[in-house]
Amino acid sequence: ECVPTLLAGGALIERGEDWVNDPGVFLQALQSRGVTVLNLPSAYFHLLMQHLDDLGQTLPDCIRLVVIGSEKPTTWSVQRCLARHPRTRLLNADGPTEATITSMVCDLAALHTRGDGWADMPIGKPFGACQAFLLDARQRLCPPGVLGEVCISGPQVALGYVHGTPADDAHFIQSPLDGSRAYLTGDLGRQRPDGQL
DSSP states (O other): OHHHHHHTTOOOOOOOHHHHHOHHHHHHHHHHHTOOEEEEEHHHHHHHHHHHHHHTOOOOTTOOEEEEESSOOOHHHHHHHHHHOTTSEEEEEEOOGGGTSOOEEEEHHHHHHHTOOOTTOOOOEEOTTOEEEEEOTTSOBOOTTSOEEEEEESTTSOOOOTTOOHHHHTTEEEOTTTSOEEEEEEEEEOOOTTSOO
16 A cells, blocks of 8 residues: 555655544644545544544545545445545455455445445455456356355465465465466455446
Protein backbone atom coordinates (compact mmCIF):
# COMPACT_ATOMS: atom_id res chain seq x y z
CA GLU A 1 0.00 0.00 0.00
CA CYS A 2 2.93 2.33 0.65
CA VAL A 3 5.02 1.49 -2.42
CA PRO A 4 2.27 2.18 -5.04
CA THR A 5 1.56 5.51 -3.36
CA LEU A 6 5.20 6.53 -3.62
CA LEU A 7 5.50 5.22 -7.20
CA ALA A 8 2.49 7.36 -8.15
CA GLY A 9 4.20 10.45 -6.72
CA GLY A 10 2.07 10.61 -3.59
CA ALA A 11 3.25 11.45 -0.10
CA LEU A 12 2.76 9.27 2.96
CA ILE A 13 1.75 10.83 6.26
CA GLU A 14 2.76 8.96 9.37
CA ARG A 15 -0.11 8.39 11.74
CA GLY A 16 0.07 10.18 15.05
CA GLU A 17 -0.43 8.07 18.18
CA ASP A 18 -3.39 10.20 19.29
CA TRP A 19 -5.21 9.85 15.97
CA VAL A 20 -6.56 6.35 16.59
CA ASN A 21 -8.17 7.05 19.94
CA ASP A 22 -9.69 10.42 19.00
CA PRO A 23 -11.48 10.70 15.64
CA GLY A 24 -11.71 14.47 16.14
CA VAL A 25 -7.91 14.78 16.30
CA PHE A 26 -7.66 12.47 13.28
CA LEU A 27 -10.05 14.64 11.24
CA GLN A 28 -8.20 17.83 12.22
CA ALA A 29 -4.91 16.26 11.11
CA LEU A 30 -6.41 15.28 7.76
CA GLN A 31 -7.61 18.82 7.18
CA SER A 32 -4.43 20.56 8.30
CA ARG A 33 -2.21 18.31 6.17
CA GLY A 34 -4.45 18.36 3.10
CA VAL A 35 -4.79 14.58 2.92
CA THR A 36 -6.56 13.48 -0.28
CA VAL A 37 -6.62 9.68 0.08
CA LEU A 38 -7.58 7.66 3.16
CA ASN A 39 -6.78 3.95 3.43
CA LEU A 40 -8.55 2.64 6.53
CA PRO A 41 -9.47 -0.66 8.15
CA SER A 42 -13.24 -1.08 7.86
CA ALA A 43 -13.65 -1.11 11.66
CA TYR A 44 -12.03 2.32 12.01
CA PHE A 45 -14.01 3.60 9.01
CA HIS A 46 -17.19 2.63 10.86
CA LEU A 47 -16.06 4.48 14.02
CA LEU A 48 -15.19 7.53 11.93
CA MET A 49 -18.58 7.55 10.19
CA GLN A 50 -20.31 7.16 13.58
CA HIS A 51 -18.30 10.09 14.98
CA LEU A 52 -19.20 12.31 12.02
CA ASP A 53 -22.85 11.29 12.23
CA ASP A 54 -23.02 12.03 15.97
CA LEU A 55 -21.66 15.55 15.37
CA GLY A 56 -23.52 16.18 12.11
CA GLN A 57 -20.20 16.73 10.33
CA THR A 58 -18.56 15.47 7.14
CA LEU A 59 -15.09 14.45 6.06
CA PRO A 60 -12.72 17.32 5.23
CA ASP A 61 -13.21 18.65 1.69
CA CYS A 62 -9.66 17.67 0.76
CA ILE A 63 -10.56 13.94 0.89
CA ARG A 64 -11.29 12.66 -2.63
CA LEU A 65 -10.83 8.90 -2.15
CA VAL A 66 -11.49 6.55 0.75
CA VAL A 67 -10.24 2.95 0.54
CA ILE A 68 -11.50 0.51 3.16
CA GLY A 69 -10.61 -3.11 3.77
CA SER A 70 -9.33 -5.74 6.20
CA GLU A 71 -12.84 -6.87 7.11
CA LYS A 72 -16.37 -6.52 5.82
CA PRO A 73 -17.63 -2.95 6.20
CA THR A 74 -21.02 -2.32 7.74
CA THR A 75 -23.82 -1.41 5.36
CA TRP A 76 -24.71 1.54 7.58
CA SER A 77 -21.23 3.11 7.44
CA VAL A 78 -20.97 2.67 3.66
CA GLN A 79 -24.41 4.15 3.01
CA ARG A 80 -23.75 7.01 5.45
CA CYS A 81 -20.47 7.86 3.73
CA LEU A 82 -22.00 7.79 0.25
CA ALA A 83 -25.00 9.89 1.33
CA ARG A 84 -22.92 12.58 3.07
CA HIS A 85 -19.96 12.60 0.68
CA PRO A 86 -21.34 12.24 -2.86
CA ARG A 87 -18.12 13.55 -4.45
CA THR A 88 -15.83 11.23 -2.51
CA ARG A 89 -14.96 7.93 -4.19
CA LEU A 90 -15.35 4.93 -1.86
CA LEU A 91 -13.56 1.66 -2.63
CA ASN A 92 -13.80 -1.67 -0.84
CA ALA A 93 -10.42 -3.39 -1.26
CA ASP A 94 -9.63 -7.00 -0.46
CA GLY A 95 -6.78 -9.41 -0.71
CA PRO A 96 -4.52 -11.61 1.40
CA THR A 97 -0.90 -11.01 2.32
CA GLU A 98 0.01 -14.07 0.21
CA ALA A 99 -1.14 -12.16 -2.89
CA THR A 100 0.55 -8.85 -2.00
CA ILE A 101 -2.52 -7.55 -0.15
CA THR A 102 -4.96 -5.70 -2.44
CA SER A 103 -6.07 -8.03 -5.21
CA MET A 104 -9.69 -7.02 -5.73
CA VAL A 105 -11.49 -3.70 -5.59
CA CYS A 106 -15.16 -2.71 -5.64
CA ASP A 107 -16.26 0.87 -6.34
CA LEU A 108 -19.05 1.14 -3.78
CA ALA A 109 -20.17 4.53 -5.09
CA ALA A 110 -20.81 3.00 -8.53
CA LEU A 111 -22.92 0.24 -6.94
CA HIS A 112 -24.83 2.85 -4.95
CA THR A 113 -25.53 4.86 -8.11
CA ARG A 114 -26.89 1.76 -9.83
CA GLY A 115 -29.06 0.97 -6.79
CA ASP A 116 -27.58 -2.50 -6.22
CA GLY A 117 -28.49 -4.30 -3.01
CA TRP A 118 -26.07 -4.19 -0.10
CA ALA A 119 -26.78 -7.54 1.53
CA ASP A 120 -23.66 -9.16 0.07
CA MET A 121 -21.25 -6.14 0.16
CA PRO A 122 -18.98 -7.20 -2.72
CA ILE A 123 -15.20 -7.31 -2.44
CA GLY A 124 -14.99 -6.53 -6.13
CA LYS A 125 -13.16 -7.72 -9.20
CA PRO A 126 -9.46 -8.44 -9.66
CA PHE A 127 -7.36 -5.74 -11.25
CA GLY A 128 -4.05 -5.55 -13.05
CA ALA A 129 -2.51 -8.95 -13.75
CA CYS A 130 -4.43 -10.54 -10.88
CA GLN A 131 -7.10 -13.16 -11.52
CA ALA A 132 -9.70 -14.18 -8.93
CA PHE A 133 -12.07 -17.10 -9.22
CA LEU A 134 -13.98 -19.59 -7.10
CA LEU A 135 -13.21 -23.28 -6.72
CA ASP A 136 -15.35 -26.08 -5.30
CA ALA A 137 -14.06 -28.76 -2.90
CA ARG A 138 -12.52 -30.65 -5.84
CA GLN A 139 -10.81 -27.48 -7.10
CA ARG A 140 -13.12 -27.14 -10.09
CA LEU A 141 -14.28 -23.70 -11.23
CA CYS A 142 -17.62 -22.63 -9.77
CA PRO A 143 -20.19 -21.01 -12.05
CA PRO A 144 -21.63 -17.58 -11.11
CA GLY A 145 -23.85 -17.70 -8.03
CA VAL A 146 -22.37 -20.93 -6.64
CA LEU A 147 -20.52 -20.82 -3.32
CA GLY A 148 -16.83 -21.63 -3.58
CA GLU A 149 -13.41 -20.87 -2.14
CA VAL A 150 -11.84 -17.62 -3.34
CA CYS A 151 -8.61 -18.27 -5.23
CA ILE A 152 -6.19 -15.64 -6.51
CA SER A 153 -3.58 -16.13 -9.20
CA GLY A 154 -1.03 -14.03 -10.99
CA PRO A 155 2.52 -12.75 -10.64
CA GLN A 156 1.81 -11.17 -7.24
CA VAL A 157 1.21 -14.54 -5.53
CA ALA A 158 3.91 -15.47 -3.00
CA LEU A 159 6.28 -18.35 -3.64
CA GLY A 160 5.31 -19.85 -0.28
CA TYR A 161 6.07 -19.41 3.39
CA VAL A 162 9.48 -19.28 5.00
CA HIS A 163 9.80 -22.57 6.89
CA GLY A 164 6.34 -23.55 5.60
CA THR A 165 4.82 -26.91 6.36
CA PRO A 166 3.23 -29.25 3.80
CA ALA A 167 -0.16 -28.04 5.09
CA ASP A 168 0.90 -24.46 4.35
CA ASP A 169 2.14 -25.42 0.90
CA ALA A 170 -1.26 -26.97 0.07
CA HIS A 171 -2.70 -23.43 -0.16
CA PHE A 172 -0.56 -22.79 -3.24
CA ILE A 173 -1.82 -24.53 -6.37
CA GLN A 174 -1.65 -24.26 -10.12
CA SER A 175 -4.42 -22.07 -11.55
CA PRO A 176 -7.00 -23.99 -13.59
CA LEU A 177 -7.32 -20.88 -15.77
CA ASP A 178 -3.79 -20.56 -17.13
CA GLY A 179 -1.45 -22.73 -15.05
CA SER A 180 0.03 -19.78 -13.13
CA ARG A 181 0.71 -19.90 -9.40
CA ALA A 182 -2.48 -19.48 -7.35
CA TYR A 183 -3.39 -19.11 -3.70
CA LEU A 184 -6.41 -20.68 -2.01
CA THR A 185 -7.51 -18.04 0.50
CA GLY A 186 -9.80 -20.17 2.65
CA ASP A 187 -12.54 -17.52 2.21
CA LEU A 188 -15.87 -18.46 0.70
CA GLY A 189 -17.71 -16.33 -1.83
CA ARG A 190 -20.04 -16.17 -4.79
CA GLN A 191 -19.74 -14.38 -8.09
CA ARG A 192 -22.57 -11.92 -8.68
CA PRO A 193 -24.18 -11.50 -12.13
CA ASP A 194 -22.11 -8.31 -12.59
CA GLY A 195 -18.87 -10.26 -12.05
CA GLN A 196 -18.18 -8.88 -8.56
CA LEU A 197 -17.16 -11.42 -5.90
